[in-house]
Amino acid sequence: MKRLRRWVFTAIAGTSLALCMAVMALVARSFWRDDYADCTVNLPGGSVVYTAESLRGTMELRVAILPGVNPSRSSALAAIPIRWRLRVFPVGNDPAYPQALWRFAGENAGNGLRGPGPGRVGIFFPAWVAILVNALLPIWRLTWRKAIKPGLCAKCGYDLRATPDRCPECGTVPPKTN
Numbered sequence: 001m002k003r004l005r006r007w008v009f010t011a012i013a014g015t016s017l018a019l020c021m022a023v024m025a026l027v028a029r030s031f032w033r034d035d036y037a038d039c040t041v042n043l044p045g046g047s048v049v050y051t052a053e054s055l056r057g058t059m060e061l062r063v064a065i066l067p068g069v070n071p072s073r074s075s076a077l078a079a080i081p082i083r084w085r086l087r088v089f090p091v092g093n094d095p096a097y098p099q100a101l102w103r104f105a106g107e108n109a110g111n112g113l114r115g116p117g118p119g120r121v122g123i124f125f126p127a128w129v130a131i132l133v134n135a136l137l138p139i140w141r142l143t144w145r146k147a148i149k150p151g152l153c154a155k156c157g158y159d160l161r162a163t164p165d166r167c168p169e170c171g172t173v174p175p176k177t178n
């Protein structure tokens with residue numbers, strides 16, 4: 001059980017590390033290309049557009065209600081964005097929210113999500129936050145081994161008090177200590 005937990009944690013940390021590296025690549029690219037993904041969800045009351053953008057070291061997530069429609073707040077938030085389309089633009093000369101390089105910034109234009117009429121809400125954030133968040137688990141996983149307590153297996157952390165010569169979980173033979 002302990003071994004399974006450890007394996008699952010390692011798998012999640014590995015996925016997180018892969019994500020972290022993918023975000024780093026995306027951020028490096030964002031100074032050269034403006035990656036813009038959007039997804040339109042049609043609801044009985046109208047359409048809702050979700051967008052995600054990576055530009056100049058910042059990221060933005062936004063929910064917009066198209067002009068002239070009046071979906072209720074709850075139906076807008078219940079819409080699940082599935083079919084995304086990616087568009088790539090050259091990075092222009094506009095500063096593109098430089099404040100979002102070091103802090104979160106909210107956007108609430110038009111009527112926000114409260115309608116009626118056009119409105120949108122969004123959040124801009126520094127891309128390094130996404131890198132940092134995805135780096136936490138891998139860092140924790142990598143420093144884990146150093147924090148092994150005496151009496152525990154150095155490889156898997158199993159309690160070796162009953163079997164000090166060999167770990168029954170992973171087979172590791174602990175170094176002799178006298």
Ligand SMILES: [Zn+2]
Nearest residue numbers: 153156167170
């Ligand atoms: Zn072990």
